[in-house]
Amino acid sequence: MRLLSMEELEARKEVKGDFEKWALMKEISWRQKSREVWLREGDRNTGFFHKMANSHRRRNCLSKIKINRTWIDGEDAARLEEAFTEEEVFSALSDLNGDKAPGPDGFSLSFWKFSWDFAKEEVMGFLKEFHEHDRFVRSLNSTFLVLILKKAGAKDLRDFIPISLVGGLYKLLAKMLANRFKKVVGKVVSSTQNAFVEGRQILDTALIANEAIDSMLKRNESGVLCKLDIEKAYDHLNWNFLLLVLQRMGFGEKWTGWISWCISIATFSVLINGPPTGFFNSSRGCRIKGRSGDGALVSHLLFADDTLVFCDASQDQMTYFSWLLMWFEAISGLRINLDKSEILPVGRVENLEVLALEVGCKVGKLPTSYLGIPLGANHKSVAVWDGVEERFRKRLTMWKRQFISKGGRITLIRSTLSSMPIYLISLLRIPRVCFANERETLWRRVIRRKFGEEEGGWYTRDVREGFGVGLWKDIRKEGALLQNKVVFSMGNGRRVKFWKDNWCGNFTLCNFFPSLYAFASYKEAWLEELWDHLGEEGVWSPSFSRPFNDWEVEKVERLLLTIRGRRLNPLLEDRML
Structure with a gap:
């Protein structure tokens, strides 16, 4: 061993200073990450700060994030x-x-x-x-x-x-x-996806898309509709x-x-x-704005892999959209078939070719077809039924070449031809009871926001001419014919009226007891308002504006006998049967 020279002492001093500087910087870094403010009273060990920072990192790490109830408990x-x-x-x-x-x-x-x-x-x-x-x-x-x-x-x-x-x-x-x-x-699964989820159906998507296009046209808004085709979705899924x-x-x-x-x-x-x-x-794949005020936002609709995306007629937005599709393909392993995909103008769109070039798909036009239903077409037009008529002609031409008896022809007509228009008719004739009972579905929210709803939420308001597409107008018109014959199943009583709704038989109480209804205190009362929760079971307590005469006591007795035994259930919603 020997003593260090002056040069070596200076070098060691310099290296030691550098080490202390970097150690201090590392300590400050971990101290900032640990968010500890009591350093002077606590441990200054870097290992301690290292553990604290890792603890914060684990606690703050987002393994999943909940958006509109999109995970299960x-x-x-x-x-x-x-x-x-x-x-x-x-x-x-x-x-x-x-x-x-x-x-x-x-x-x-x-x-x-x-x-x-x-x-x-x-x-x-x-x-x-x-x-x-x-x-x-x-x-x-x-x-x-x-x-x-x-x-x-x-x-x-x-x-x-x-x-x-x-x-x-x-x-x-x-x-x-x-x-x-x-x-x-x-x-x-998002409410915009209507496939493979109980209570959702293919017709909901077609109805929403038609109403959304109508709203844009009525407000003179321009935009584009991207109709995407995902190639072999179930075969290519990562x-x-x-x-x-x-x-x-x-x-x-x-x-x-x-x-x-x-x-x-x-x-x-x-x-x-x-x-x-x-x-x-195998290495991948699987077998297998309205009259009521606020608008219902519809940005995209899906039925399995059939996708519609509503976009503004903006080149920037289409650029971001094309990037989104690219990332989706990279992550999921699926591929957008741009040869079958198309961009459809809604309203007046001047730069349509530029927008289509940005995405790389072809240009289409309205009206078109989506899920076998006319999209953006006048439902009263004869052209709506051209597809059904063409299928009829093809079947009849094929049968004419064959030697089929008269009885066989009748059987084929009943089993095949009669079912062809049912799919299209089913959208034009959606039962009104769906609007009354399917309260959380996306199609009902769109219709409610666009046309509004009457008190109780069983019906939409009357549809004005020139507002909305003809689909819901006809549904609303036909539903009005059945309105007086609708029967309700009571639950909590918040949406069924005591006097005016049919809830206790094949009649309304106002028609069955007109003399009592004439001096009822509250003719628009809901069931919940006339139900007294006193006691374990509860009782009905309809109120009247004056005392009963002797000849009216018997009618009151009959009224109480009619509603006796019918009780509210606060855990159930009222339903239309």
Whole structure:
């Protein structure tokens, strides 16, 4: 060992100063991250600050964020992962069609139904093993693929429709998982998506789209409507994207694991002219402003992968939209088929070609068709029915070439031709009871915001001429004919009127007891207002503006006998039957 020279001492001093400076800066950094303000009285150890900062990071990390009730709570997640019961299994088995073609195991569902009494132990054992270990034998998820021609002379693979023949046990398991899932899917799927959610239907989307276009035209607003076609949506779906979405929506680890196992171990064998080929795995894909004041915002509508997006006629907005589609494709593994997608002008749009070029799709025009329903068309126009008429002509031309008896022709007309216009008619004739009872659906909110609603919320207000498309006008007009014959089922009594609504039989009390109604204190009273909650059961207490005469006591007696036994239930909503 030797003493350091002057140069070495200066170098060590400089290095030591640099070390202390960087150590101080690191300490300040961790102190700022830890947000601790009591440093002078506490520990100045950098390790302490490091732990505190990591703690804050874990606490502030956003694994998921709730937007308009778009995740399920812990109770629903736990219910999805409960053990399978024999009643649940048999109920799912009974709901399945037993006559479908069997899969690789050779057993149709009719076999499992017929042999349930002695096969149920094996089935329950299979489900118990799946519940406990989150997996089952891979061979149970083998599938035969049958290719069905889309058109005569097809050669390209895209011209065939693949039909999956799945094994019976896996089909039963999938049905049970679907039954559980459909109980919570409405909580996590946006109201703009109307496919595969109980209580929503395809016609809702078409009605909303027509009303939205009408509102823009009546207010002289310009905009564009992007009609998107997602290519082979179920075949190209990225599994990691699907599982990540399930996790972010609050589904439990076990449930997510079940779904991951079911979709990832599937093997397929194509039946070519009868015999199967070898099995192969898949790497992705799945089988399978108004009169009432505030406007109802509609930015996009979906039915499965059929998508409509409402945009302003702005090049900047279309640029952002094209970026959004690009990111969506990158994350989900899906692909927008721009050759089949189109941009439709609503109102006067001068730079339409520029907007279409920004997205990369073709230019279309209104009226068009969406989900088989005319979009942006005058519903009274004969042209609305051109598609139905064309299908009629094609069927009749084909039948004329065949030797069919008169009785056979009548059968074909009743079974085929008579059902063709039903889909289109169903939108033009939506029952009024839907508006009364489907209070949370998107289509009802749009109609209510646009036309307003009468007291009680059972009907919209009268529709003025020139306001709104003809669809809802006709529905409102026809509903008015039935208004006096509507019967109500009372719940909490907040939307049914005591005297004027039909709730206690095939009559209204004001018509059945006109002399009593004449001096009733409150002729517009709701049921809730005339129900006295005194005691455990409660009693009716209609009020009158004067004492009864002797000859009116009997009528009051009959009134009380008529409503006796009918009680309000504060936990239920009033409904229209």
